[in-house]
Amino acid sequence: MAADRCQNESANRHYEEGGWGWIVVIATFTAEMIVFGNIKALGVFVETIAKEFDTDLWLTGWVASLSLAVQLLMGPLLLPLLRMFGCRPVLLLSGVMATVGYILAAQSHTFVEWGVFVVCFAGLGSGCFIYALVSLLATYFKKYYPLVVLIGDLGMSCGTLIYGPITQVLLDTYGWRWAMMIIAGLTFHLVPVAAVAKTSNVDRDQQSYHRIPQTVERSPSNTSPRLQKSAEDEHCCSKMLATFDFGVLTDVRFLLVSLACCVVAFCFVGWAVYVVPHGIDQGLSPMQASFLPTSFAVGNIIGKLVATLFVQIELVQARWAMCIGALLASIFFFVDPFMASYAGLLIVTMVIGTGNAICNTVKLLLFRNMTSDDRLLGMLMWQGLFLGFSDVLSGFASGKYL
Numbered sequence: 001m002a003a004d005r006c007q008n009e010s011a012n013r014h015y016e017e018g019g020w021g022w023i024v025v026i027a028t029f030t031a032e033m034i035v036f037g038n039i040k041a042l043g044v045f046v047e048t049i050a051k052e053f054d055t056d057l058w059l060t061g062w063v064a065s066l067s068l069a070v071q072l073l074m075g076p077l078l079l080p081l082l083r084m085f086g087c088r089p090v091l092l093l094s095g096v097m098a099t100v101g102y103i104l105a106a107q108s109h110t111f112v113e114w115g116v117f118v119v120c121f122a123g124l125g126s127g128c129f130i131y132a133l134v135s136l137l138a139t140y141f142k143k144y145y146p147l148v149v150l151i152g153d154l155g156m157s158c159g160t161l162i163y164g165p166i167t168q169v170l171l172d173t174y175g176w177r178w179a180m181m182i183i184a185g186l187t188f189h190l191v192p193v194a195a196v197a198k199t200s201n202v203d204r205d206q207q208s209y210h211r212i213p214q215t216v217e218r219s220p221s222n223t224s225p226r227l228q229k230s231a232e233d234e235h236c237c238s239k240m241l242a243t244f245d246f247g248v249l250t251d252v253r254f255l256l257v258s259l260a261c262c263v264v265a266f267c268f269v270g271w272a273v274y275v276v277p278h279g280i281d282q283g284l285s286p287m288q289a290s291f292l293p294t295s296f297a298v299g300n301i302i303g304k305l306v307a308t309l310f311v312q313i314e315l316v317q318a319r320w321a322m323c324i325g326a327l328l329a330s331i332f333f334f335v336d337p338f339m340a341s342y343a344g345l346l347i348v349t350m351v352i353g354t355g356n357a358i359c360n361t362v363k364l365l366l367f368r369n370m371t372s373d374d375r376l377l378g379m380l381m382w383q384g385l386f387l388g389f390s391d392v393l394s395g396f397a398s399g400k401y402l
Helices: 019-050 057-073 075-085 087-106 113-124 131-137 146-189 190-195 223-244 246-251 252-281 284-290 294-313 320-340 344-372 371-402
Strands: none
Touching: 019 057, 019 131, 019 146, 019 190, 019 252, 057 113, 057 252, 075 087, 075 113, 075 371, 087 113, 087 131, 087 146, 087 190, 131 146, 131 190, 131 371, 146 190, 146 284, 146 294, 146 344, 246 252, 246 371, 252 294, 252 320, 252 344, 252 371, 284 294, 294 320, 294 344, 294 371, 320 344, 344 371
16 A cells, blocks of 8 residues: 655654754755755856857756756656655655766757756756655754754755856866766765655644545445445545645645745746856856856855744744845846946845845745645645746746847
């Protein structure tokens, strides 16, 4: 019988903080550093790839944004796999798939090949990790959940901080093919991350979600075939609704927060992919432009620290913190096109990173507070689907009119 190993464990025990959860925190940090660092690395590659395959810059940039978008779009489809087979085997397969994707991309001879390997292999393989691990953290922590989310989410900032300059150095030293092979080697570290992913052995909140029995009760012999068929159809429908967790789509709070996240993502993703080419277009050298993601990462760290501190000590309500972050990013998105100096671009990039980090950190805390442990994964996966559509549109629109 298929077990919901990713979100449900047997045993009636008291809720405990920490334990193996601290290993999962380290794994989450590592996974976020690799997955989001790879996105930044692709942002450095886009101009070189465009020249290598004699294609438009907006196409290579769109492929880079699609690599992130496919990780989000496939969320609801991966949800049944995570629940049927458990996190560990699915994540192990995903880590291998992502690594193979970058290896094949480094050997590609056409732009189409490169795009397919980056999106359909590397992107899809990376898609299971972030939300699955964040949902696992909820099974280990309640009181310290904002803190452990901060620690895990700092992996994204560190990946952005170091991958931009390192990728540029690798690109200048070894060329794009060997640089991408080294990225593949770093991506292989997702495999040991997957090996330590397991859920807590204690009961979690299960107020909003109940598993559907795996077997259909036999109908009495005097029940008509039509009624029996109707009961079986109803059971199958209920089982499908529970497996894909369609129930979260009826939560108005979830839909409103997801809409706000999509607006923030639409503004951010296209800018993030093209920030290095944008810096070069503004007159910076390739090496100077490669440090713009580093400046963003510094602001990202500041934003996460501020958001977590303010929400943890209840200085600002979570929803107002999200509004502040969105407003801060919006103002400096407007300023960015008019800034030509290197120092000015570094400051603008840092502040945008701060605003974006506030929104993304508070988003996870809002979702954690509005649902139970066993339903958090479904909520995150569906929200990822909405973000994926937003990312696709953003990457296309930003590149087309760059």
